[in-house]
Amino acid sequence: MAQSVSHRRACGWLDGARPGAAYACGVFRRSKSADDADAQTPTTAKPEGSGASAGKGHATPKRRDAEAARKTALKVPADPKAAKRAMRERDRVARAEQREAMMRGDERALPQRDRGPARAFVRQWVDSRRLIAEFFLPLVVLVLIFTLIPNEMLRFYASISWYAILLVVIVDLTVTGLRLSRALKAQFPDKADRKGAVFYGIMRAMQIRRLRVPLPQVKAGGAPVPPKKPRTR
Template sequence: MFRRRSHAEPETAEQSLERLQGESAVRDPQAPKGRPTPKRSEAQANRKTKVSVPKDPKAARRQARLRMREERETQRQALLTGDERALPARDRGPLRRFARDYVDARYTVGEFFLPSAVIILILSILPSLAIKNFSLFLWLAVILLIILDSVRVNMGLKKALRAKFPKENLKGVTPYALMRCLQLRRLRLPKPQVKRGEKVA
């Protein structure tokens, strides 16, 4: 038993060096790729993209049209139901949702702008000079009322937003709400989710 071990010759330093060099020459992990290994999620996404795109250009265009149509339909349904997951970026988030509810829960002068503009236009084309002067006065009155009401809504909304979201950036929320004030309630998108006079939580 001891004799068998004595027959095995120990590996010299030169032989060890040659063996290590031979192994490194056989396979260098960095040599074949020359780039970092992609993450698993990126590799899966690339693989799915490559598989899902058809080779035929007509089929690819048809598939893109179908995908865009489905996205538009999903977004339309979200605008009707108020589903946050599929809303456009400009309507998404708790701040925009609160601003919409704040406006939809009260009457505003701006929402009657379009009907009043139609009435004023009809009055302005009548032959009577007195009616034309009245329509001009009515037009100025409507504009003034809209400005005053917009200031009221702006101040009230800012106060409510600061109370509910004290640490959030409120940039762009009040202009978004004021633009909604100028739309007829039934034509607003996303559709109103609160009733008139309802307290906004």
């Protein structure tokens, strides 16, 4: 009974309020159970500093600190002259390793003209044969020396030798090109794979064996070249 009277007083029934207001109070007034539930619901406070900084977890390093950390990771000396010397030494070692890999025929270190299975096959095919064309340059130098001697007879024979050497080398390269072309067709049926390979083989055949790049991996006759022993100081 006391609860009913207090409810009426809260809605204004006992104070002379309008019936419409009393009806609205009775319909839209929050129930006691809802008020108790709101009172029992805990409120979670938003932590301070939330956002990008909270997810990052650390402050952004300064530029000089980042540069110092990078130099420390690269082991760069603080002295500018020492740093330049260390950089030159690293470049020298890198170039030496690159050249060594290229000379032994590593595909990753070779120039574009020497890459591919067709080029590797041509090098193997040419290096496994003793060709007359590889002596062309030494013979030309020898003939040139004889032409400089003040002797008419030696100059005459040197001129004849020059034409004879040139003719023999042309014949040898022609035969070598035909044989290499047949070997390439049998090994690589696709014409695109062997494009320019015959000319590549002819140019390699004219080079002195010791000056070929990459170095021959087989001897004349097909035997593999033994690996070089490391130099001991």
